[in-house]
Amino acid sequence: MNEALNSVFHSESPQAEVISGLFILVLIVCAVILLIVAAMIFSSLARFRHKPGGLDPKPRHGNWKLETAWTVIPFLILIWFLTLTAKGMKESNPPSDQKPDLLVISHQWWWEARYPQSGVLTANEIHIPVGVRWLVGLESADVIHDFWVPRLAPKMDVVPGHPNRLWLEADKPGNYLGTCAEFCGAQHAQMHFLIIAQSPPEFEAWVEKQGKPPPRGLTEGEQKGSRLFQSMTCVNCHTVNGTPAKGQAAPDLTHFASRQTIGAVILPNTPENLARWLKNPQAVKPAILMPDFKLTDAQVSGLTSYLESLK
Amino acid sequence: MKGTTSHPPSIEIFHAQKAGEGFFSWVATVDHKRIGILYLLTAFFFFGVGGLEALVMRVQLAKPNNTLLSPDAYNQLFTMHGTTMIFLVVMPTLIGLANYFVPLMIGARDMAFPRLNAMSYWFLPFGGLLLHFSLLAGGAPSVGWFSYAPLSETPFAPSPGVDYWILALFALGIGSISTSINLIATVLALRAPGMSIRRLPLFAWMVFVNSFLLIMALPALNAAIIMLFIDRQLEAHFFLPSHGGSAILWQHFFWTFGHPEVYIMVLPAFGIISEVIPVFARKPIFGYEFVAASTVAIAILSFGVWAHHMFAVGLGQPMDLFFAASSMMIAVPTGVKIFNWSATLWGGSIHLTTSMLFAVAFLLQFTLGGLSGVTFAVVPIDWQVTDTYYLVAHFHYVLFGGSFFGVFAGLYYWFPKMTGRLLSESIGKVHFWLTVIGFNMAFFVQHFLGLMGMTRRVYTYPDYPGWGLLNMVSTIGAFILGLSVLVLVWNMAVSLRRGTPAGDNPWNAWTLEWAASSPPAEHNFDQLPPIQGRRPLWDLAHPENPDEPEASGGEPESKRSDRNKTGMMCFIASEAFFFIMLLIAYIFYNFSQHPNPGAQWLNPLKTGIFTFCLLASSFTFWRAEKRLGAKDHTGFLVWLLATLALGGVFLVGQGMEYFELFLKGLRAGTNLFSASFFMVTGLHGLHVLVGLIWLLIVLGFALAGDFKTGKTESVKTMGFYWHFVDVVWIVVFTAIYLVGPVS
Amino acid sequence: MTTHEFLLTAWDWNPFVLAACVITLLLYGLSCRWKFSGKSFFFLAGLVLCFLALDSPVSLLARGTLFSAHMLQHLLLVLIVPPLLLMGLPGSGAHGQIPGRLLPWGNNPLIAWFSGVGAMWIWHVPALCDAAASNGSVHVLQTFSLLFLGVLFWRPIVSARKEDRLSPLAGIPYLFTACVACSLLGIWISFAPVGVCPVYMNPVDQLGILPMIRNGWGLTPIADQQIGGLLMWVPACLIYLGAIMVLLGRYYRRPIKEMEIKNARKK
Incomplete structure (x- = not known):
């Protein structure tokens, strides 16, 4: 899922780059200040230890010049930090009057992604073209979440009733792990997502494929699963384009099999994992909204083969 | 002031209480x-x-x-x-x-x-x-x-x-x-x-x-x-x-x-x-x-x-x-x-x-x-x-x-x-x-x-x-x-x-x-x-x-604040911040582009009359204090009763207003106007109620003759609170009834 | 027009303002016989800032174009210029008593407090704010009233004559409550869903600078008003806070000064 360290210093976009540079600079200045204070304290401890029989030192009550110095110098450093802050902020100031290229809607505990230009809709795995700065609109369907891809962009809260904007861009193709950073309830810990940056042609191909309904021509086992899917309550929450399933409350499954992961990027998308999930989702990701349907093994394998056919 | 200074003698009776032993003495300490x-x-x-x-x-x-x-x-x-x-x-x-x-x-x-x-x-x-x-x-x-x-x-x-x-x-x-x-x-x-x-x-x-x-x-x-x-x-x-x-x-x-x-x-x-x-x-x-x-x-x-x-x-x-x-x-x-x-x-x-x-x-x-x-x-x-x-x-x-x-x-x-x-x-x-x-x-x-x-x-x-x-x-x-x-x-x-x-x-x-x-x-x-x-x-x-x-001569004896007055002022400051927050909430929800309906049912004139009663009660209380200062206990009682009555009238007026709004179907949960309106006026009303109970206690003390000894601090302290509650109402009344929800 | 050109050309050079500043400077110089002390620096700074507030591009923008520029001018005239001028006045002498003579009630701290807070609130009533931004004579009235009310407000704190001042520990609640009152207004302006001064929402662009402001500086009317509110809220509070620190410094200063002299003598 994620080979490299997902650290804020391994930035792969201009927006994150600016911040990590700024961060390192500020950290160095802070470290120097800490060292000065520590040096002052430790040298005092070394030099001015009480010696048995020693007298109390002469009282010294203060020194206005020193006080002025250590008021003014930190003040100046902070003014410098403030200018850096203003400059850094400008780098990631998304416009409010422009239409977003991508709309991300957060749910307890998964992510919905809508591509307004192509009408494509997907979940948890968000594809973007490499090297293009995209304006992302962030909206929440329930509580406050936070959209954070440490290596690509500053985090931004996803607040119900308060749409936010964010620049998103990746310099290199690859998978970038994102996660929800604002506590949002029971499964906040497992509300991850992937930003999958692709070269523009690959991205276009992906969009085109996603725009179509899933391939027809199911095998017998898959058809059995398909009938199960349509006859059970799956359709109340999930959508599969080209079928009567039109539920909106849970991830769209039209191209489920083309995804790398399941359960908001907590397990690789393999038939075994999917079967485990269907057998009892509450055991894999406790407290999520999908209940344990107590499916038989035969039902699980039927559904698994159907879902894994939705390329 | 050279040498040692003895501590000022304590006057209050509970200060002299002896420390007991055992569990209960800790509970009651x-x-x-x-x-x-x-x-x-x-x-x-x-x-x-x-x-x-x-x-x-x-x-x-x-x-x-x-x-x-x-x-x-x-x-x-x-x-x-x-x-x-x-x-x-x-x-x-x-x-x-x-x-x-x-x-x-x-x-x-x-x-x-x-x-x-x-x-x-x-x-x-x-x-x-x-x-x-x-x-x-x-x-x-x-x-x-x-x-x-x-x-x-x-x-x-x-x-x-x-x-x-x-x-x-x-x-x-x-x-x-x-x-x-x-x-x-x-x-x-x-x-x-x-x-x-x-x-x-x-x-x-x-x-x-x-x-x-x-x-x-x-x-x-x-x-x-x-x-x-x-x-x-x-x-x-x-x-x-x-x-x-x-x-x-x-x-x-x-x-x-x-x-x-x-x-x-x-x-x-x-x-x-x-x-x-x-x-x-x-x-x-x-x-x-x-x-x-x-x-x-x-x-x-x-x-x-x-x-x-x-x-x-x-x-x-x-x-x-x-x-x-x-x-x-x-x-x-x-x-x-x-x-x-x-x-x-x-x-x-x-x-x-x-x-x-x-x-x-x-x-x-x-x-x-x-x-x-x-x-x-x-x-x-x-x-x-x-x-x-x-x-x-x-x-x-x-x-x-x-x-x-x-x-x-x-x-x-x-x-x-x-x-x-x-x-x-x-x-x-x-x-x-x-x-x-x-x-x-x-x-x-x-x-x-x-x-x-x-x-x-x-x-x-x-x-x-x-x-x-x-x-x-x-x-x-x-x-x-x-x-x-x-x-x-x-x-x-x-x-x-x-x-x-x-x-x-x-x-x-x-x-x-x-x-x-x-x-x-x-x-x-x-x-x-x-x-x-x-x-x-x-x-x-x-x-x-x-x-x-x-x-070396010691600091010239500066005056110490009166503890009752100081305590009361701090309490009032705290309460003032509380009401400021409530009013901010009211303004936030109602002074918006699309305020929720409900404000049109308010009757500034009618509430204005009750407002007058509340303000008048501040005046009567002030008179009561003056009478007490002049050791005129009957006058004090009369003005105190007038204060109680006026405060009571205000509360009755508020009750009537609530009742009318209830009949029109307005509940706390109806919309943001009703929620913020009932919250602000209700919490103020609660303060008036507390003030009235306090006034009754003062009245009880007065009837028992407690103030004849000249110990009238509790009346003064009470006065600060009562006037404060009135001032809050002036602001609330202005914001809710006079300015009203604007778009 | 570029920002650079704008900053160079958009000066008023209003003869009245210039003359007033020069005459004040002359009077000040005469009264102290051209012997400037450290205190005079405050007075001169106050005068320069007053001039900048009234004649620089800030003033031009404040007249109906940018709310934040108006707020900057407003804060300069109420919170910065008056205390600087007051601090620059000699501690004794006849002129120190003039305000007291003119306004016997001007020494009442309650009135002074309401002057300072009123100067903030009254001129931000939408109708008055609009009038001041669009009508020249109202603007003049606003300017004078702000300076005057500012002087009243600051006199109990920084008056050169010690007898006019509140005690430092009484000055702290005086300033703190003023800060709260000012912040509340700032908060309201920052979050107000509507234009506090409608004029600034759709300015008439007589100077052809609106494209520069909207595109070059990226200031939308909403952001502009928000900055105005924030100016009143955060930096204004820092000024009150600074004054509180000055008061505390005054309160503590006397003993430590003597202490240092004593320590120096010992060495």
């Missing part, structure tokens, strides 16, 4: 020292509870993909851990120390209002019980200590945990506000002769400033939790965006309280450090004036920085930038303190006692926590690291590495004063080193976890490179920290059983508490030394080199 100890013991108990919660969480996080705890159990744990540590541990500990030592330090006999003090204390166990009662009523709250709406609203948190959390915080808030009022009145009214404000020991000064912070910050929390409670119980939608409410207003209100709260938890610790370092460096504090004034700067600035908790909310860049500026400014006075403490060490004769070790560790750890705080003020950095373990590390450095280390320094310093026995230095050093190692092991690595992308409040995490190892280190550190607490308990037990007797002044310290016996007598001081400077005991021991040589 009004002695500030015993109440202080009760605070400390209760806080220590909850420290154990909160600590165990933390250890269970650390076990869960020790390895990736751990399944020891269910997500909900973990979420309850961190919510309870945060709430417990803040409201039931740090605040009561600091309040307990303040209770015990502020009166001693200023040479007072007790707090200004001893019985109020006992009441404040009992709100603490009561609040703690309320909070933990949620466990029996369907589970503890699991929405985090700042209960962000809408997660804390009924649709997402249907179990009553959040309701108990609200009630507990409200109860604890009442206790904290009344203690703060008490402390302010104590410092302003009961200072011994010669103890001018300028000479206050820094601990007393910081507690004093801190008390103002409390009475102004807590009303914001109270307003917020009342609104949340109305949402949850009366189905209003203040914070539910799906019904037009605002999730962001909760955050504004909460952090208006929440950021000052951070300083509420560290300022008294600063005070302890400012006492401990000079004594063990054998020098007066360097730059007393700057340490004292920077406290005021921090206190005031702390009200203007709350939005830095919300940089990632998307408030817009102008807002973020201004708050970045003010947040950075607050680092300046904090830095001034650090430098002054360090300069106090310089050139001293340093005794590295356990207390001093904790103080020195405080200096370094708090500096680290403060500097990582500066990185949060740089907005883009905050955007990356907020809500990660970097933040968790930061505030534990401030609150544990800062506040708790300060408290430990204070504990080793003052324990002999409280018990008469020294804590063991050798066990103390074991305690110290275990604490330092455990603390830094547990929390320093969390900086790296945050930078590596680990978000806070996760009950489990995937097996990413490095995460498992660092978390294991942190868990081991937490257990070492837990062990250190056991060592502390052992140390205290050993000391209580067979500790070295301390004597009155084991550290050769200079402030007044060391002039009392250890433990101090019930009445605190047999005789106070003369106070002619900041360090009376230094002046006593070094008559050749006093701190303020020009003050």
Whole structure:
């Protein structure tokens, strides 16, 4: 899922780059200040230890010049930090009057992604073209979440009733792990997502494929699963384009099999994992909204083969 | 005024009450020292509870993909851990120390209002019980200590945990506000002769400033939790965006309280450090004036920085930038303190006692926590690291590495004063080193976890490179920290059983508490030394080199404030902030582009008549006071009855208005107008009702002839409250009825 | 027009303002016989800032174009210029008593407090704010009233004559409550869903600078008003806070000064 360290210093976009540079600079200045204070304290401890029989030192009550110095110098450093802050902020100031290229809607505990230009809709795995700065609109369907891809962009809260904007861009193709950073309830810990940056042609191909309904021509086992899917309550929450399933409350499954992961990027998308999930989702990701349907093994394998056919 | 000064005689009867023995004497005590100890013991108990919660969480996080705890159990744990540590541990500990030592330090006999003090204390166990009662009523709250709406609203948190959390915080808030009022009145009214404000020991000064912070910050929390409670119980939608409410207003209100709260938890610790370092460096504090004034700067600035908790909310860049500026400014006075403490060490004769070790560790750890705080003020950095373990590390450095280390320094310093026995230095050093190692092991690595992308409040995490190892280190550190607490308990037990007797002044310290016996007598001081400077005991021991040589004649006796008036003024200030918050909420919900309907049913003329009655009651009360001053008791009774009648008429008028609105179908849950209207006017009405009950009590006293002796303070104090309630109504009436919802 | 050109050309050089500043300077110089002390620096700074507030591009923008520029001017005239001028006045002498003679009630701290807070609130009533931004004579009235009310407000704090001042510990609540009152207004302006001064929402662009402001500086009317509110809220509070620090400094100063002299003598 994620080979490299997902650290804020391994930035792969201009927006994150600016911040990590700024961060390192500020950290160095802070470290120097800490060292000065520590040096002052430790040298005092070394030099001015009480010696048995020693007298109390002469009282010294203060020194206005020193006080002025250590008021003014930190003040100046902070003014410098403030200018850096203003400059850094400008780098990631998304416009409010422009239409977003991508709309991300957060749910307890998964992510919905809508591509307004192509009408494509997907979940948890968000594809973007490499090297293009995209304006992302962030909206929440329930509580406050936070959209954070440490290596690509500053985090931004996803607040119900308060749409936010964010620049998103990746310099290199690859998978970038994102996660929800604002506590949002029971499964906040497992509300991850992937930003999958692709070269523009690959991205276009992906969009085109996603725009179509899933391939027809199911095998017998898959058809059995398909009938199960349509006859059970799956359709109340999930959508599969080209079928009567039109539920909106849970991830769209039209191209489920083309995804790398399941359960908001907590397990690789393999038939075994999917079967485990269907057998009892509450055991894999406790407290999520999908209940344990107590499916038989035969039902699980039927559904698994159907879902894994939705390329 | 040369020589010794006898303490002013106490007049109140309950002061003379003898200290009894046994359990009940502790329950019934009004002695500030015993109440202080009760605070400390209760806080220590909850420290154990909160600590165990933390250890269970650390076990869960020790390895990736751990399944020891269910997500909900973990979420309850961190919510309870945060709430417990803040409201039931740090605040009561600091309040307990303040209770015990502020009166001693200023040479007072007790707090200004001893019985109020006992009441404040009992709100603490009561609040703690309320909070933990949620466990029996369907589970503890699991929405985090700042209960962000809408997660804390009924649709997402249907179990009553959040309701108990609200009630507990409200109860604890009442206790904290009344203690703060008490402390302010104590410092302003009961200072011994010669103890001018300028000479206050820094601990007393910081507690004093801190008390103002409390009475102004807590009303914001109270307003917020009342609104949340109305949402949850009366189905209003203040914070539910799906019904037009605002999730962001909760955050504004909460952090208006929440950021000052951070300083509420560290300022008294600063005070302890400012006492401990000079004594063990054998020098007066360097730059007393700057340490004292920077406290005021921090206190005031702390009200203007709350939005830095919300940089990632998307408030817009102008807002973020201004708050970045003010947040950075607050680092300046904090830095001034650090430098002054360090300069106090310089050139001293340093005794590295356990207390001093904790103080020195405080200096370094708090500096680290403060500097990582500066990185949060740089907005883009905050955007990356907020809500990660970097933040968790930061505030534990401030609150544990800062506040708790300060408290430990204070504990080793003052324990002999409280018990008469020294804590063991050798066990103390074991305690110290275990604490330092455990603390830094547990929390320093969390900086790296945050930078590596680990978000806070996760009950489990995937097996990413490095995460498992660092978390294991942190868990081991937490257990070492837990062990250190056991060592502390052992140390205290050993000391209580067979500790070295301390004597009155084991550290050769200079402030007044060391002039009392250890433990101090019930009445605190047999005789106070003369106070002619900041360090009376230094002046006593070094008559050749006093701190303020020009003050040899003693400070000219400055007037002390009247405690009743001071207390009442503080209460009114606190209430004023509360109503300001409510009115802000009203304006926020109604002065918008599309206000909810309902205001058209208000009748300004009719309500205006009742308003006139209420205002007239202020006038009649003023007349009553005048009559009382002229010893005309009949006149007093007549005017008092008129006041009661007019106040009653106002309430009846409000009742009629509510009834009419009810008939028209308006309920608290109807829309945002009705919710905010009923909240503001209802809470005001409640205040009028309280005033009326109070008036009835005054009436009872008057009929019993209590005021014939000339003791009329209670009437005057009551008057302030009554006039205040009227002034609030003028503002409320103007905002709601005259200006009205505008679009 | 570029920002650079704008800053160079958009000066008013209003003869009245210039003349007033020069005459004040002359009077001040004459009264102290051209012997400038450290105090005079405050007075001169106040005068320069007053001139900048009234004649620089800030003034031009404040007249109906940018709300934030108006707020900057407003704050300069109430919170910065008056205390600087007051601090620059000699501690004794006849002119120190002039305000007291003219306004016997001007010494009442309650009236002084309401002057300062009123100067903030009254001129931000939408109708008055609009009138001042669009009508020249109202603007003149506003300018004078702000300076006057500012002087009344600051006299109990920084008056050169010690007998006019509040005691430092009484000054702290005086300033703190003023800060709260000012912040509340700032908060309202920052979050107001509507234009506090409607004029600034759709400015008439007589100078052809609107494209520069909207595109070059990126200031939308909403952001502009928000900055105005924030100016009143955050930096204004820092000024009150600074004054509180000055008061505390005064309160503590006397003993430590003597202490230092004594320590120096000992060495």
